[in-house]
Amino acid sequence: MQPGNLFPLVVVLIAIAFALGYARSRAIATPLGGIRHLKSLPFYYAARASLWCGLPALIIFALWLGFEDKVIQTMVIGSLPADLQPDSPGRASLVLSQISNVASGALSPKFVPEPIAGAAERLMALRAESKMMMTLLVICVAVLGAFVAWLRIAPHINAREKVESTLRKIFFMCAGLAILTTVGIIFSVIFETIHFFNKVSFVEFFFGTSWSPQTAIRADQVGSSGAFGMIPLFVGTLLISGIAMLVAVPVGLMSAIYLSEYASRRMRGIVKPLLELLAGVPTVVYGFFAALTVAPFIADAASWLGIDASTESALAAGLVMGIMIIPFVSSLSDDVINAVPQTMRDGSLALGATQAETMTKVIFPAALPGIMGGILLAVSRAIGETMIVVMAAGLAANLTINPLEAVTTVTVQIVTLLTGDQEFDSAKTLSAFALGMMLFIVTLALNVLALHVVRKYREQYE
C-alpha cells in the first residue's frame, strides 16, 4: 500500500479504537451503576485506546519511511559483483543513480552492464516488498495496540492521568523540536565558521578593511588570494540600516502619535489599515521601486547639485527600507501608546497641559520602553533585509560612509557567496557562514537588549 493511503488508514483505525474504547468503558460502567463508578470518564479510556493504537504505529511508519531508502540501497549495492563494487562514495552514488534510472524506465536496460540491470530489478522487488511489509507491520501494530488498550479498560485504571501525561510528553516534544532546530542551525553555522577561521585569520576577518572574496580555483590563477575583512560589510549594513531608521523612527512614531492621540475614530479606521498595508508589500517590489525610481532620482538630484553620485546608492536603499519598516514602528508604538492608561492623560490635561505637552511629557515617557522594543525590532528587520539592498545599493564592498556611494551589506554578501559556483569548502563559501554567525550574534544581542530595556522600565506605570 502507498504511504499516502496508509496514513489515512491509520487515522481511521485510531477513530475506530476511540469508538470501541468508548463503547467498552460505557458497557463496563453500566453494571457498576453508571460512569461515575469509573476512575476516569469514558472519554479518557477511549483516548487512551486511540493513543495506544496510533502512537506506536505512526512512530514505526515514520522510522520506516526515514530509513527505507538507505537500507534498500545498501542491500542493492552489496549484491553487485566484486568488480562493480564502488570504491568511493562518489562512485557509489553514480552507480545508484544508474540503477534507479534503469528501474524507473528512464534508461533502457540494454545500455547498461548486465549486473546493473539485474540490480535494478532487485531494487524494484525490494521496494515492493518493503512497502508490503511496512503496511502489514503498521496495521498489525495499530490493531494490536488498540486491542491491548481495549482489554485494559477497567474501572480502577486511571486513564485520565495516563492520557494527560502522554499529551504532556507530546507537547514537550513539539516545543523541543523548535529549540532543537535552532540549536542545529547554530551548530551547523558554528562548524562551518570554525572551518573558515582555519583558512582565514581572526584578525583579518574582524579588522580587515577590504572585502574581495575571490579565491583562486587553480594555483596559477591571477589574483589568487582573496581579502576577507568584514568591516566594509558591517559599515555598509550600519549605514543603510541607519538611514532606514532615520526615516522609519520619526515618521513611524509621529504617525503613531497622530493615530492614537489626534485622529478621529473614523480617520484611524481608514489610515491604520492603509499604513499596515506597507508591511504586506513584498520586499522585491520595494527593491525595484528603489532601483528604478528612487535611485535614479537621487542620482539626478545629486548631479543637479553638482555632487558626484552613483545610480546605486546607500541612500536609495536606506530610504526605501525606511519606508518599508514604518509600519513596524508605527503599529507597535500605537499599541503601546494606547496602552498608557487614560487616567494619565486626564491627570495631565486637568492640570492645564495641552495635548502636545501631555504627549511629550507624560504619555511618551510612559510608553518609551514599548516604543524602544518596537524600534529594536525594526532595527533587526533592517539589518536582515536583503532584497532592497541587492537591487538598489549594489554589490561593491566600498568602505565609506558617504550615502551617495554604492555599498553592500552582510546579508547581500551571504546570498552572492552561496549562489556562486565554487566548491563548498573554499574560503569564499565558508566566509558566508562566518558572516551569518556574526549577523546572528548581532541580532541576538539586539533582541536581548530590547528585552532588557522593556523589562527594566515596564513596572513604571503598572
Added chain:
Amino acid sequence: MNTMNPVIDQDAKVEKAPEPPAGNGINDADLEGRTVGRPFADAPKFSLRDVEVFYGETRAIKRISLDIARNEVIAFIGPSGCGKSTFLRCLNRMNDSIDICRVKGQLQLDGHDIYDPKRDVVELRARVGMVFQKPNPFPKSIYDNVAYGPRIHGLANRKSDLDDIVERSLRGAGLWNEVKDRLDTPGTGLSGGQQQRLCIARAIAVSPEVVLMDEPCSALDPIATARIEELIAELSESYTIIIVTHSMQQAARVSDRTAYFHLGHLVEVNETNKVFTTPQHPLTESYITGRFG
C-alpha cells in the same frame, strides 16, 4: 425599582410615551428644572444655568441650574449613573476629550463663559484643578509630579522658586513630612492614600481657585480617607471645593452644601445639615435613608 434603569428611560423617549415615573410616583417632567432647596447664591464662583449634557443621543444631564459660592465645599451625591461626575467634568471641560459628548446651557466662571469657543482651556484648567477617583500619579519622581503643573505654566523662574512651590504644595497636601527625604523616588511607589495626596499636591501646585474632586476616597482605606477628609477641611480655607462622593457620611462630614442628583436631574440642594436632617424632596429622603442607591 425599575425606574433606576436608564434603558427604560431611553426607550420611553424613543416611543414618545409619557415619561416614566422617576421614583415614588414622581415623573421626569416634575423633576426637570425644579430643584428644591437653595440652589442660588450671591456673587457665585460658578454660575450654571440650564446645563444639559448629551452623550450621542442620550441626555445625561437634564437642565440643571446651580450656583457655587466662593470658598464653599459643595458635595454632589446620588445613585450611580445619576450624572454627578459628568456634571463635575463640565466645570473644567474634561468632557471635551470625549468625542460624542455635547454640553448645552450657560456655564460661567466668575462671570465668563466656560464654553466660549475663544476660551483658553489651558487657563481654565489652571484655575479649576481636578483630583480623580483613582490616584493617577505620573510615572515620574515625587518632585517632578508636583512640579509638572508649575513647569508647564511657567510659574517658577528659578530652581529655588520651584523647590518652594513643591514644598508648599506637599505641605498643603499633608504629605511633606512623609516624602521630604525621598522626593526623587517614583510617585507610583507610594501607598494609595499617599498617591492621592500627591495628586492633591499636584493639583494645588498651580494655585487653582477651584478644586474638583471626583470620588477622591473611593479607592482608599478608612485611615487614608480620614486624612483626605481632614485635608479637604484645611483646603476649604483657600479654595472652592466641589466633591463627588458615594459616601453620605463623607458628604455630611466635609461639605457646607449638598446637592442630590437623580437620573440626570438636580433634585435638591441645601445646607448639608438640612439635607441630611430635614430633606424637602421625597427622593432625597429615600436616598439618604438608604431605600435605594
